[in-house]
Amino acid sequence: MSVDALLSRLEAASDSLVEPAVLQPLDPFVELAGEEFRKRLFATEGADGAALCLRPDFTIPVCLSHLNSHLQRPPGEPVIYRYKGTIFRKHRTVGSPEFEQAGTEWIGHQDETTTDAAIFALAMDCAGAVGLSPVVRIGDAHIFDALVAGLQLPAAWHGRLTAAFGDPARLEAAVARLSAKDKSNGLASRLAPALAQVDAESARAIVDAVVGLSSQQVTSRSADEIAEHILEQAADNGPDPAAAAVIKRFGSIQAPVNRAVDALGTFANEVGVDLSDALENFARRADAMTTHGIDTAAMGFEAAFGRRLSYYTGFVFEMGDPAKPGAEVIAGGRYDKLIALLKDGVSIPAVGFSVWLDRLPGQGTP
Amino acid sequence: MSELVLAVPSKGRLQEHALDFLTRSGLKVERARGGRDYLGRVTGLEKVRVAFLSASEIAGELVQGNAHLGLTGLDLLHEAVDDAIDREARIHVMAPLGFAFADVVVAVPERWIDVDTMRDLADVAERHRARYGRTLRVATKFVHLTRRFFADAGVADYRIVESVGATEGAPAAGASDLIVDITTTGSTLVANQLKILSDGLILSSQAQFVASRIASWDEGSRKLAAIVADRVAAEMRARAVLELRAVVDEPQTAAAAARELFGATTPFGAEHLPLTLHVVRRQASACASWLRERGAPAVVVTQVADVYEESALTSELLAKIA
Numbered sequence: 001m002s003v004d005a006l007l008s009r010l011e012a013a014s015d016s017l018v019e020p021a022v023l024q025p026l027d028p029f030v031e032l033a034g035e036e037f038r039k040r041l042f043a044t045e046g047a048d049g050a051a052l053c054l055r056p057d058f059t060i061p062v063c064l065s066h067l068n069s070h071l072q073r074p075p076g077e078p079v080i081y082r083y084k085g086t087i088f089r090k091h092r093t094v095g096s097p098e099f100e101q102a103g104t105e106w107i108g109h110q111d112e113t114t115t116d117a118a119i120f121a122l123a124m125d126c127a128g129a130v131g132l133s134p135v136v137r138i139g140d141a142h143i144f145d146a147l148v149a150g151l152q153l154p155a156a157w158h159g160r161l162t163a164a165f166g167d168p169a170r171l172e173a174a175v176a177r178l179s180a181k182d183k184s185n186g187l188a189s190r191l192a193p194a195l196a197q198v199d200a201e202s203a204r205a206i207v208d209a210v211v212g213l214s215s216q217q218v219t220s221r222s223a224d225e226i227a228e229h230i231l232e233q234a235a236d237n238g239p240d241p242a243a244a245a246v247i248k249r250f251g252s253i254q255a256p257v258n259r260a261v262d263a264l265g266t267f268a269n270e271v272g273v274d275l276s277d278a279l280e281n282f283a284r285r286a287d288a289m290t291t292h293g294i295d296t297a298a299m300g301f302e303a304a305f306g307r308r309l310s311y312y313t314g315f316v317f318e319m320g321d322p323a324k325p326g327a328e329v330i331a332g333g334r335y336d337k338l339i340a341l342l343k344d345g346v347s348i349p350a351v352g353f354s355v356w357l358d359r360l361p362g363q364g365t366p
Numbered sequence: 367m368s369e370l371v372l373a374v375p376s377k378g379r380l381q382e383h384a385l386d387f388l389t390r391s392g393l394k395v396e397r398a399r400g401g402r403d404y405l406g407r408v409t410g411l412e413k414v415r416v417a418f419l420s421a422s423e424i425a426g427e428l429v430q431g432n433a434h435l436g437l438t439g440l441d442l443l444h445e446a447v448d449d450a451i452d453r454e455a456r457i458h459v460m461a462p463l464g465f466a467f468a469d470v471v472v473a474v475p476e477r478w479i480d481v482d483t484m485r486d487l488a489d490v491a492e493r494h495r496a497r498y499g500r501t502l503r504v505a506t507k508f509v510h511l512t513r514r515f516f517a518d519a520g521v522a523d524y525r526i527v528e529s530v531g532a533t534e535g536a537p538a539a540g541a542s543d544l545i546v547d548i549t550t551t552g553s554t555l556v557a558n559q560l561k562i563l564s565d566g567l568i569l570s571s572q573a574q575f576v577a578s579r580i581a582s583w584d585e586g587s588r589k590l591a592a593i594v595a596d597r598v599a600a601e602m603r604a605r606a607v608l609e610l611r612a613v614v615d616e617p618q619t620a621a622a623a624a625r626e627l628f629g630a631t632t633p634f635g636a637e638h639l640p641l642t643l644h645v646v647r648r649q650a651s652a653c654a655s656w657l658r659e660r661g662a663p664a665v666v667v668t669q670v671a672d673v674y675e676e677s678a679l680t681s682e683l684l685a686k687i688a
Binding site: 031032034035036038039068074110156159160164167170174178186187188210211217218219221226229230233240309340341344 | 495516
């Protein structure tokens, strides 16, 4: 019964039902989620040899179907989809490899914080419909991005750190690398002292000459790309233990959502990094959540909480069953980069959440 | 009738080495229909059935329990079962065989002069995705080894392109950006303008003598396995040691001191003269000089053919297939 209540909430809140095929093209998942995720896919082949997999997720198929159906409507026009169906993943720690999910994807809504708050309120409503008073974790990658930008690190570090956000082991390794001198014996470290003596233009000329000396082998990476990378490596020679300590300290910040802005503001003042734009947005979202009747004092903000997938860009949340810690029942987040990755030149903001129907209270799976 | 299946490589140099090794171990393989026969028997051990398979098939049959014993490469065993605990539950690696040495390595185009380490590769992978919106492609047949090594090295933005043969040609053909492949001397990589990353060694492999723990073991097949293991151990021990004989005063004290100094063993005890010692090859000369200094009028050093004795190889095997 409770599942029906949840589904009718989703139905009432959405514009249309989308039913992506169970067999999906394999490539988008591997390209976007990486080789690690591939281990969890049930991969197969079409009669024409095309690489396929059993649907492991709804977000990517819903976005693909949105892009395919946009001939009827402009792709940026806001639309709210809902879905329900089976998904398939190997090596689940909890539950069967074949399980049911329902959820919603909001594509094309421009006002970020208002949309975040509205979809979060719908998720809370769904939790309520199934009798769940969830434990809630909230994260916001924009704050981490602002921190990295504010630390004035060499350019190479921006990508390294933002790519590692949301993956605790990877971020820890990146921070360890930042705090200790890189023992690299590579070409760039040997060129660095010479490059430091000349201006940027001459440095580039030197590196171009060095790149030109190597074989004329054709590879997937251009001479330009290699030269740029060497210059970046050469500029990135010293450790920055102070910045590493700041990132580590940031990662340990946890507070109820209504107190998070204060905690982060104090932190920003102490470490001397300007996070005000990101915090203003966070506060605006928290206020909008309050307008939806949500008690933000009961929601936990965790500064280090993010998704491993690089197309997630901002707000993320998880709702768990207090009786079964460790496996989220509802999980959602903003993925503004995904659609551009699926189709060149089309950039559309999007946010969504999924409900693990096999983990609902009273559904029986341990 | 219980039988024991021994899987032996069916091709090339690996087969030659494997058959040499078995012959030296007193396990001569006979094939009724000559060199092209895919089944054989071990002379004098009628119940041992020899199956000639490719090295990767052998790894597969051992982890599935379809063969009891086999000779194959460590790289292929790691590839056949990714998880270390699962692998240990399925197979028991009895001994390295000292041939078919090869390294599984990460190699990139020589032209990538900005990439020397796995860290550099992680940076390039992430930049490549940011720049072109697609991941680096790694051609390999070692899917599991690659995934594990790359994950440990923090390289996430890549995808594997499975390659069954001539992996080293994949980057030049545009089928991949880099490779993970097996190499012995590195000359094939150099010929294809590829270089090994300075910390790109994934696994140092050689041929191994392996038992399947989940094969259908019964009393008969266990007994056969013990016979085979004993012969292998006897051959390995004989290759590893030299035998030293000398007449010395207080042989028991001398034996204890030789054990301490040279790791010498006394296969026949120390009560009788001449004292017989087994010493690893590189210590044998030193031990002989030492015996002379202790007053031995003569020290005779012999290469022995086989040493049958209580062997850890056999007892460990029996424990693992109990």
